[in-house]
Amino acid sequence: MDLPIPTPNADSRPYWDAAQQGRLVLQHCTACGAAQAVPRSWCGKCQSPDLVWLDSGRRGTVASFSIVHRGPTKAFRDHLPYVLALVDVTEGVRLMLNVIGDDRLETRIGDKVEIVFEPRGADAFKMPQAQRNDA
Template sequence: MTDQMDKFLPRPTPESAPFWQGCRDHKLLLQYCTACGTHQFYPRVICANCMSEQLEWREASGRGTVETYTIVTRAVSDAYAADVPYVIALITLEEGPRMMSNVIGCDVESVKCDLAVEVIFEQWSAEITMPKFRPVTGQLAS
């Protein structure tokens, strides 16, 4: 955790606080609209689909697929230098929403679109645990 201290940390808001608490508990939580039955991410005060305020937090499966990605080979700051190269990906979750995160636990060159991934959690500080994704076992060629 100490090597994460200089990284840019998200600042939870009243709307996103349950999401970050879920991450600390190693649960990927998404908002769910009980009016129209859709999940959404990023957290908001109303449903982006139907504008209802009838939102609740539900635990997601943590599974998804890589929609698109890039391999970062030049660190944005010294805090990220030890991480390069790393993958930033747009992940389409099984529940429908997309979220941006890292794909870790594999060679960066093996990441491809439509790769099946699952969430894991990386503690960056006492308050922030980041959701990241790794390939589902058996998805990568040996």
């Protein structure tokens, strides 16, 4: 069974469209310079509506994680155990991502990760995910 894919809305569509091209983009405020993880029409720090989408370097650090042994639906149960992590991306935002890869169960706080794109479903919708990068 396929894992679910997101339904983009007007605010998040640029994020998901970029992901389909293998790019991680983040909203940046041109007024105060803050980056934000949750796409919206104003800056969460200064409320400015002047936001731009910029490419991320796709590098981050695991701030916290959980190894999931009981999936919420059959689709997730087919992938147990999986790793759900909070990743601090170098641009200063925290994303919730799965850690994927054969070594995912060795994930530790402080691990360096790269944001990669995992194809899901019949249309290979690309989901940003994290992969440990010890190099």
